[in-house]
Amino acid sequence: MAIWDYANPTRFLKLVQVVLPWLIGLCVITFAAGLYMSFFVAPEDYQQGDTVRIMYIHVPAAWLSMMCYSIMALSSLGTLVWKHPLADVSAKSAAPIGAAFTFMALVTGSLWGKPMWGTYWVWDARLTSVLVLFIMYLGLMTLWRTMEDPIKAGKAAAVLTLVGALNLPIIKFSVDWWNTLHQPASVIRMDGPTIHPDILWPLLVMALGFTLLFFVLHLMAMRNEILRRRVRALRLRAASAAQPGTAAATAQPAE
């Protein structure tokens, strides 16, 4: 299996070194094209005017907030089931990026909501579930920060990520239920009219750009995390060499 070839962190770092410049270049080109299209080519909405352009940031960010959690769930499966040594590095590096995209989706959404709905925040089903997702990201990041041993923290976070992945559909369903119970259909729905190609194309290009950006940031964060663990292992080794009486530092599998 190809993924097992990169269980060796050194080999993985070599791959990152080769792939990353190309990925960055592609990402920059896609963003340039996407931003140009969404700001100059795409028409104004006949009702919303220029504010519709927030959508080109908002919708891709919202997509990525979910994709990022899926990647974290897959990585957690890799940690717990296949014990892939880079899986928890991947999950740990993805969490802050996912939280950032979720935050971006929330902020742009509320900036869009102010002129359109007249308020920054409504307890709409979608907004509420994204907020819950944001809290879960922050909780996972905190769990990682509170445990000193990265391997143990990775396993604990993997359990929580998988429980969250099972729970997210239930949360989404129950928030929908709660919302229809309390305030039926007060919010404009996107899925009413079909999206015109003039708007759809910039949106798709921007979505591709955001996805590439995610992979660039994710690979960079994984590389940094591997290096950080190596530094930690070296420090532990140096400390135990300086004081031979104390217990020898345990080697970390993902160094």
Added chain:
Amino acid sequence: MSSWAAVLFRRDLRLSVRVGGSALVGVLFFLAVVTVIPFGVGPDLNLLSRIGPAILWIGALLATLLGLDRLFQADREDGTLDLMLMAGRPLELLVLIKCLAHWVATGLPLVIAAPLLGIFLNLDPVATGSVTLTLLVGTPALTLIGAIGAALTVSLRRGGLLLAVLVIPLAIPVLIFGVSAADAAIHDPVPFLTPFLILCSLSLIAAVIGPLAAAAALRFAGD
């Protein structure tokens, strides 16, 4: 129930009701939360009776979260948890029994106290009955979901706060359906049985996911 399970259940129950245990602190906290709400929203009895079920549910959620950090921690401190891990019994079942004992010691008193606190909140008999019934069905789910958080934070010294942050998002569905079922019995925009049965199913799902995930987390924390 096989004999070791019964022994474990009785042991946990005894430990939590005797000196040093914290079984009844949860009820006191519940009382304190419900007492403090009218100071926040005002003494209007109509308003209180309208939001009464929600207050009772939020109070029960907070009281459950408060007691959860001791679920595995006390056993870890005196080494019992390591013995349990090495005993060769199915850890999932062990966690389930510990949760059951914990619920009987901390969750059941909340359910019993709910009708009394309903009087403070001007709830009519139907509302009181429905809130008590939903709490009876729903609080086990809170304990079982909370067991995951308790197992994850068992090795941390100050895990209680983190536990609450981790568990609250997962407990949102239980809260939603608990409150909607209680509300449905009073105002009936929907039939009572629909949200109530969903609440039952959430408890059953939690009875599967909770022990499985908590046992996995305990195993990883142990080695």
